[in-house]
Amino acid sequence: MVGSFKRSAGVSQFLSATDGLDRGLAVYMAESGVKDLRQDALREVISRTNNLAATASAIGDPPTDEEAQQLHDLANSIFSVAGTFELHFLAKTSRALCELLNILSERGMWRRDIVQLHCDAVRAARDEETLHQSAQEEMLLGLEATRASLQKSNEGAR
Amino acid sequence: MPSELAGGSLKLDFRRASALVLDRDLLCIQILVAMLNGFGLRSIARYQEVAQAIDGLNSRTIDIVIMDPTGYGDKGYGLVSWLRSSSAHPNHGATVVLATGYPTVKAISHMKTCTADFLISKPFSTATLFDRLVWVAQQEGKRGQMLAPGNVVSTTGSGVDLW
Numbered sequence: 001m002v003g004s005f006k007r008s009a010g011v012s013q014f015l016s017a018t019d020g021l022d023r024g025l026a027v028y029m030a031e032s033g034v035k036d037l038r039q040d041a042l043r044e045v046i047s048r049t050n051n052l053a054a055t056a057s058a059i060g061d062p063p064t065d066e067e068a069q070q071l072h073d074l075a076n077s078i079f080s081v082a083g084t085f086e087l088h089f090l091a092k093t094s095r096a097l098c099e100l101l102n103i104l105s106e107r108g109m110w111r112r113d114i115v116q117l118h119c120d121a122v123r124a125a126r127d128e129e130t131l132h133q134s135a136q137e138e139m140l141l142g143l144e145a146t147r148a149s150l151q152k153s154n155e156g157a158r
Numbered sequence: 159m160p161s162e163l164a165g166g167s168l169k170l171d172f173r174r175a176s177a178l179v180l181d182r183d184l185l186c187i188q189i190l191v192a193m194l195n196g197f198g199l200r201s202i203a204r205y206q207e208v209a210q211a212i213d214g215l216n217s218r219t220i221d222i223v224i225m226d227p228t229g230y231g232d233k234g235y236g237l238v239s240w241l242r243s244s245s246a247h248p249n250h251g252a253t254v255v256l257a258t259g260y261p262t263v264k265a266i267s268h269m270k271t272c273t274a275d276f277l278i279s280k281p282f283s284t285a286t287l288f289d290r291l292v293w294v295a296q297q298e299g300k301r302g303q304m305l306a307p308g309n310v311v312s313t314t315g316s317g318v319d320l321w
Contacts, residue, residue: 002216002247011175011222011253015295020171021198023288030196030284037188044185072262073229080226080259081185083281091281098260106263 034084041085048078049090049126056119062110071115072101078122089128089136093121096143103151114146168292172198176218179204180211180225180234181257186280190224190257193284197291208233215241215249222253222291226280227268228261235272242273253294257282 014020021029052074059067075097082091097118104110121139128136177199181187187204194202203220205211208230214220223241227234238254241247256269259280269277276294278287 003218005217005248006219008219008221008249008252010251010295011291012295012297014171014175014221015292016169016171018169020169020173022169023285023292026170026197026288027285028196029198030193030288033192033196034189034284037185037192041185041189069262076228076259076261077183080183080280081189084189084283095260102260102263 038085041081045078045082045085045087045090046126048074049123052078052119053123056116061112068101068105068110072098072105075101075122087125087128089131089140090122090125092140093118093125093143096140096147097122100143100147100150103147111150114150117146118143168296170197170288170292170295173200175199175221176201177203178211178214178220178223178225178252180206180208180223180237182206182226182229186226186257190287193287194224196284197288208237211237212240215247215252220249220252222255223249224255224257224278226257226259227272228258228265232268235268238272238274255290255294 052071055067055071055074059071063071075094078094079091079098082088082094097115100114100118104115121143124131124139125136131139172194175198177194179187179190179194179202181190184206187206191202191204203211203214203218205214211223211225215223223238225234225237227238238256241249241252241254244250253276254274255276255278256272256274257278257280258265258269261269275297276290278290282290
């Protein structure tokens with residue numbers, strides 16, 4: 001049942017050359033609001049990485065489609081917020097896991113060892129300040145190499 | 159980036175705007191609401207379920223819908239298609255922006271065809287969201303085409319090349 005109210009004209013009506021906030025002030029105000037969420041967000045990210053580790057251990061080998069989707073959703077939920085709070089290493093490792101799960105799904109295959117490796121990296125990245133920049137880069141390169149070799153071996157098998 | 163954005167000559171006067179945010183992830187809702195509040199938006203309906211969002215769309219004027227379709231199956235995309243195909247609906251003309259992280263392959267094809275206006279890759283910064291809202295506002299008359307401003311949007315942000 002649709003109520004009776006004014007028709008929407010979309011967002012273009014709010015574009016203005018004179019009124020409203022200019023870009024600098026709007027972004028500053030928005031960043032202040034996001035900063036207030038930081039502590040809660042960090043706690044939530046830790047909870048999600050714990051959940052990811054538990055899920056990765058619990059799913060079947062190979063997992064059902066639902067289990068694989070659950071793992072992807074968890075990795076994606078970490079990736080989606082980590083970058084907003086400057087957790088760049090965590091964002092990169094969780095993104096790498098999403099990418100790996102997409103590769104495996106596309107090819108209809110499963111490699112528990114490589115998935116576990118990526119999950120371990122996400123967990124390590126949670127405490128990214130304890131890892132030196134060079135160790136982080138090395139870890140990301142290692143993950144990338146495993147995905148690349150997976151793609152290559154699969155292409156060779158076709 | 160377009161010069162008017164870089165120079166900051168265009169503004170968004172969101173004081174009278176009304177938004178609807180739909181996301182399974184409560185933290186993502188909180189982040190988005192904090193950003194939109196900072197941009198001057200005061201009226202923001204927030205939902206975690208598609209059915210609730212439909213009720214919200216049926217009860218008040220919504221100028222912009224920002225939603226992450228992840229986790230809703232076909233229902234999330236169905237909401238966009240329903241709104242776009244219901245020409246008599248008061249919110250038929252609302253701007254619809256999809257905000258998504260790293261979608262599955264299946265989700266990408268849904269996003270391309272559900273007739274949303276624009277896609278933003280999570281995680282995004284406040285500056286990115288502002289620039290993209292300005293860009294979307296400038297695209298009047300090109301609704302439902304899932305357009306991308308080549309010089310503003312990084313299509314590799316989440317590893318997904320939608321365009």
